[in-house]
Amino acid sequence: MKSDSSVPPIDPPSLAERIRLEMDSFTPSEKRAAHMLLSHYPFAGLDTVAEFASRAGISAPSVLRFVTRLGFGGFPEFQRHLREELEAQLLSPLAKASPSDRSHGAPALAAFAESVIGNLRATVENIAPAEFDAVVELLSDQRRPVHFTGGRFTGALARYAESHLRIVRSHVDYIEGQPALWRDRMIEIGRKDVIVAFDIRRYQEDVTALCETAARQGATVVLLTDPWLSPIARVARHVLPAHIVAPSNWDSSAGLLLITEALVAAVTKRLWETAKPRMEAVERLRNEKP
Amino acid sequence: MKSDSSVPPIDPPSLAERIRLEMDSFTPSEKRAAHMLLSHYPFAGLDTVAEFASRAGISAPSVLRFVTRLGFGGFPEFQRHLREELEAQLLSPLAKASPSDRSHGAPALAAFAESVIGNLRATVENIAPAEFDAVVELLSDQRRPVHFTGGRFTGALARYAESHLRIVRSHVDYIEGQPALWRDRMIEIGRKDVIVAFDIRRYQEDVTALCETAARQGATVVLLTDPWLSPIARVARHVLPAHIVAPSNWDSSAGLLLITEALVAAVTKRLWETAKPRMEAVERLRNEKP
DNA sequence: GCTTGTTTGGAATTTTTGGTACAGCTTTTG
DNA sequence: CAAAAGCTGTACCAAAAATTCCAAACAAGC
Numbered sequence: 128m129k130s131d132s133s134v135p136p137i138d139p140p141s142l143a144e145r146i147r148l149e150m151d152s153f154t155p156s157e158k159r160a161a162h163m164l165l166s167h168y169p170f171a172g173l174d175t176v177a178e179f180a181s182r183a184g185i186s187a188p189s190v191l192r193f194v195t196r197l198g199f200g201g202f203p204e205f206q207r208h209l210r211e212e213l214e215a216q217l218l219s220p221l222a223k224a225s226p227s228d229r230s231h232g233a234p235a236l237a238a239f240a241e242s243v244i245g246n247l248r249a250t251v252e253n254i255a256p257a258e259f260d261a262v263v264e265l266l267s268d269q270r271r272p273v274h275f276t277g278g279r280f281t282g283a284l285a286r287y288a289e290s291h292l293r294i295v296r297s298h299v300d301y302i303e304g305q306p307a308l309w310r311d312r313m314i315e316i317g318r319k320d321v322i323v324a325f326d327i328r329r330y331q332e333d334v335t336a337l338c339e340t341a342a343r344q345g346a347t348v349v350l351l352t353d354p355w356l357s358p359i360a361r362v363a364r365h366v367l368p369a370h371i372v373a374p375s376n377w378d379s380s381a382g383l384l385l386i387t388e389a390l391v392a393a394v395t396k397r398l399w400e401t402a403k404p405r406m407e408a409v410e411r412l413r414n415e416k417p
Numbered sequence: 418m419k420s421d422s423s424v425p426p427i428d429p430p431s432l433a434e435r436i437r438l439e440m441d442s443f444t445p446s447e448k449r450a451a452h453m454l455l456s457h458y459p460f461a462g463l464d465t466v467a468e469f470a471s472r473a474g475i476s477a478p479s480v481l482r483f484v485t486r487l488g489f490g491g492f493p494e495f496q497r498h499l500r501e502e503l504e505a506q507l508l509s510p511l512a513k514a515s516p517s518d519r520s521h522g523a524p525a526l527a528a529f530a531e532s533v534i535g536n537l538r539a540t541v542e543n544i545a546p547a548e549f550d551a552v553v554e555l556l557s558d559q560r561r562p563v564h565f566t567g568g569r570f571t572g573a574l575a576r577y578a579e580s581h582l583r584i585v586r587s588h589v590d591y592i593e594g595q596p597a598l599w600r601d602r603m604i605e606i607g608r609k610d611v612i613v614a615f616d617i618r619r620y621q622e623d624v625t626a627l628c629e630t631a632a633r634q635g636a637t638v639v640l641l642t643d644p645w646l647s648p649i650a651r652v653a654r655h656v657l658p659a660h661i662v663a664p665s666n667w668d669s670s671a672g673l674l675l676i677t678e679a680l681v682a683a684v685t686k687r688l689w690e691t692a693k694p695r696m697e698a699v700e701r702l703r704n705e706k707p
Numbered sequence: 708g709c710t711t712g713t714t715t716g717g718a719a720t721t722t723t724t725g726g727t728a729c730a731g732c733t734t735t736t737g
Numbered sequence: 738c739a740a741a742a743g744c745t746g747t748a749c750c751a752a753a754a755a756t757t758c759c760a761a762a763c764a765a766g767c
Contacts, residue, residue, distance in 0.1 A: 154714060170504045173463070176755060186716040191756065202755060203723090213503075214460045236549055239679040240541045244534050251530045253455045255440045258448075259526055280580050287573035291667055354456035360449070361474035368456040375682030376689075376696075377581055384674050389529040392665030399666075406666075444744060466725060476746045481726065492725060493753095714763075723754070728747105735742070 142212060143168050146197070153196075156185045160193040169209040176202050239374060243381045246370040250382035253354070254367055259386075262349050262365050263393040265321055269401070271347075272298040274316070277325035278334050279304070284351075284383050285325045291391045294409050295402045304333045318345035326350065326357035327371055327378055335359050351383050432487070432502060433458050443486075446475040450483040459499040466492050529664060533671045536660040540672035543644070544657055549676075552639050552655050553683040555611055559691070561637075562588040564606070567615035568624050569594070574641075574673050575615045581681045584699050585692045594623045608635035616640065616647035617661055617668055625649050641673050 146161050153161055163183035164171045172179065180187045191202060199205040266273060273292065277285035286301055293299040302309050302322075316322075322341045326334050335358050338348050342362035350363035353371045360366050369382025395402055436451050443451055453473035454461045462469065470477040481492060489495040556563060563582065567575035576591055583589040592599050592612075606612075612631045616624050625648050628638050632652035640653035643661045650656050659672025685692050 156715070170500060173500050175753085177753090187755080188717090188757085189715065192715090210460060210463055234546070235683050236544060236546075236676070236679045237541050239682060240537050240675055243675055243678070244537055247530050247534055247537075251527050253458070254526060255437055255452070255455070256524065256526075257441050258452075280577065283573045283577035283580060286576065287570065287670070290570050290573060356453060356456070356472065356474070358474075366449075366452050368452065373678065373682070375678065376685045376692075377678070377681060379678050380577070381671060381674055381678070384671055385530055385533055386526070388533070388663065388665065388667065388669050388671070389526045391667060392529060392663070393525050395666045402666075446745065465723085467723095477725080478727080478747090479745065482745090708767105710765100710767080712763105712765085715761085717760090718758090720757070721754100722756085723752105725750105725752075725754105727750080729749100731744105731746085733742105733744075735740100737738105737740080 142197070142208065153193075156183075156189040157193045157196065159183045159185050160190055169213055172209045173206060242373050243379055246373065246379060246382050247385050249370040250368070250385060253370075254386070258365055258367060259389075259393075262367065263390060263397060265347065265349065265365070266292065266323075266390065266394045267296075267397040269296050269298070269398070271319050271321050272300075273321045273323060274300055274302050274341075275323050275325075276302040276304060276309075276334060276337055278327070278329075278331040281325035281327055281351075281380065281383065284380055284387060285323070287384070288323065288387045288391065292394065294406055295391070295395050296398055296405070302337065304331060304337065306333050306336060309337055313340055313344065316341050316344050316346050320346040321349065322346050323349045324351070324357075324359055324363075325383060326359055327353040327380070327383070328355060328357075330357045330359075338362055351386055353378070432498065436487070443483075446473075446479045447483045447486065449473045449475050450480055459503055462499045463496060532663050533669055536663070536669060536672050537675050539660040540658070540675060543660075544676070548655055548657060549679075549683075552657065553680060553687060555637065555639065555655070556582065556613075556680065556684045557586075557687045559586050559588070559688070561609050561611050562590075563611045563613060564590055564592050564631075565613050565615075566592040566594060566599075566624060566627055568617070568619075568621040570668075571615035571617055571641075571670065571673065574670055574677060575613070577674070578613065578677045578681065582684065584696055585681070585685050585688055586695070592627065594621060594627065596623050596626060599627055603630055603634065606631050606634050606636050610636040611639065612636050613639045614641070614647075614649055614653075615673060616649055617643040617670070617673070618645060618647075620647045620649075628652055641676055643668070 143165055146165060150158065150161060160179070160183045163179070171182065174182075176187050176190050180190045183190070194202055194205040197205065199208065265271065273296075275285040275289040275292075277283070282304060289299055289301040302312065320341065322338055324334055324338050338350075338359045339362055342348050347365075348359065348363040349365045349367070350357060350359045351367050351369065352360065354368045356366065356368065367386050369380075369386055371378040371380065371382060373379035433455055436455060440448065440451055450469070450473045453469070461472065464472075466477050466480050470480045473480070484492055484495040487495070489498065555561065563586075565575040565579040565582075566572070572594060579589055579591040592602065610631065612628055614624055614628050628640075628649045629652050632638050637655075638649065638653040639655045639657070640647060640649045641657050641659065642650065644658045646656065646658065657676050659670075659676055661668040661670065661672060663669035
């Protein structure tokens with residue numbers, strides 16, 4: 128889920144900050160807990176209650192009272208908060224930089240671009256070479272029909288992929304997401320077929336259904352998704368996750384596009400012997416028209 | 418080459434690194450686990466076994482087997498390692514981008530990514546802020562109908578833009594490039610209308626024709642193109658060029674996507690007052706369906 | 708010095724979590 | 738095509754963790 132509630136992402140005041148402010152109102156043992164936590168923030172809080180208590184030199188119940196006092200429902204909830212805070216901080220090192228220190232380009236554009244570039248780097252880092260290569264191999268097998276599909280936003284990317292790959296090789300098509308549009312086509316799908324699905328959060332049930340049906344019939348499913356993994360991952364043979372978080376109310380698909388283009392480039396190169404004449408033929412046909 | 422001889426601070430080989438290397442030798446469900454972990458490293462591993470298993474789409478025992486295979490005595494030990502690694506990394510700001518890490522990801526993918534990133538930077542540099550802002554302003558005017566269009570490859574990007582913007586505001590649509598499909602619609606196009614065209618080299622005559630016709634009827638044309646400028650530039654009021662050259666037989670549209678997403682983000686923010694209720698309503702409608 | 712209210716830790720309790728045995732299934736191999 | 742090996746999930750159990758309860762210790766007020 129995305130937090131659509133507030134537009135300008137004002138940093139939530141860190142828990143550490145709150146603790147410092149409320150320090151005076153703590154009981155002696157709560158203070159020990161607080162100091163202990165702040166001295167190693169936030170890692171000190173990631174252990175067990177017993178460990179925390181022992182390090183702070185107090186008892187477990189005191190630790191519990193401490194976190195309750197901070198407004199958490201329990202120790203696990205407290206830990207979850209720490210993790211999320213840590214993750215948010217680590218993933219957006221850019222947010223720290225002053226927002227108006229960029230000179231060139233539209234400021235909004237520049238900031239957006241930096242964020243997207245971060246996504247691309249992170250995406251590349253997290254993709255296993257073997258996985259990428261395996262997908263290239265799969266898409267380069269001309270005996271296997273390839274079908275692209277995607278959700279309401281990602282469908283456009285699927286189309287983009289399809290429009291390129293269909294020129295490189297044959298048996299490439301695009302399947303619309305709605306079940307009514309693919310139900311009858313499923314009879315054609317079998318062991319040899321490859322489904323390449325694009326699906327990011329707000330995962331679409333119809334796309335999932337398509338992939339599950341195809342997988343049940345023996346098709347090989349390749350999934351391009353976000354790091355949280357679409358439910359399709361459960362039936363997918365290969366998963367390529369891309370980072371998608373951007374300073375926007377929408378997610379960014381740049382990482383998915385990157386993977387897509389890299390795949391197309393690799394397959395084109397791999398099949399160059401047969402792709403070249405094909406591409407030339409397509410070009411010739413296009414020029415004949417008028 | 419740099420002289421690294423003096424200091425041999427061999428980074429403790431991150432667990433992530435080891436996982437990437439051993440990826441090939443994993444069983445299918447272990448790969449799932451590995452992927453899941455890498456895509457969110459290391460936070461994905463900080464939850465409970467059950468949570469981890471569920472997110473990766475595998476069973477809890479498989480997760481246990483996975484961590485055992487990595488050489489840990491148990492899940493808690495595995496988590497402790499992750500925490501320590503994270504802490505170490507966070508405390509040394511140098512570790513940010515360890516150069517020995519660069520080689521990761523599929524080599525082809527990594528090289529491609531660097532090239533794309535270069536394109537994005539160049540694209541941002543070459544866009545006049547005023548031009549960008551003017552387009553945002555134009556697209557934020559709800560009284561002006563907006564029509565997206567594009568060529569055989571870029572059409573997908575136009576669709577992508579349309580699918581987002583149509584949720585933010587009304588009077589947004591997509592026009593297919595072939596003249597037969599838009600000829601009759603042109604009668605509707607007038608002074609108030611805005612055409613946003615995507616067109617990169619191997620410029621398509623039909624898209625050019627569409628824009629020329631629309632411009633002749635008084636419509637405002639916005640063009641997203643490559644640095645060599647599509648012929649549409651002659652009739653366009655605003656031109657946003659993106660760098661597209663990549664190590665591939667194909668051009669890369671990442672720069673166009675970047676501009677598109679930045680535009681959508683800016684317009685969404687600009688129209689937030691009216692966009693928010695719209696987006697919520699759309700969400701509600703989508704959830705009613707089943 | 709007694710009482711009252713607060714704070715604290717030990718021990719019991721409950722919930723959650725990690726771990727294991729086993730059976731079904733898939734893939735590989737002969 | 739059958740047997741074997743390997744992988745994976747269900748069901749169950751043990752362990753450990755969080756949480757609650759209660760009585761002791763302490764401080765402040767009369």
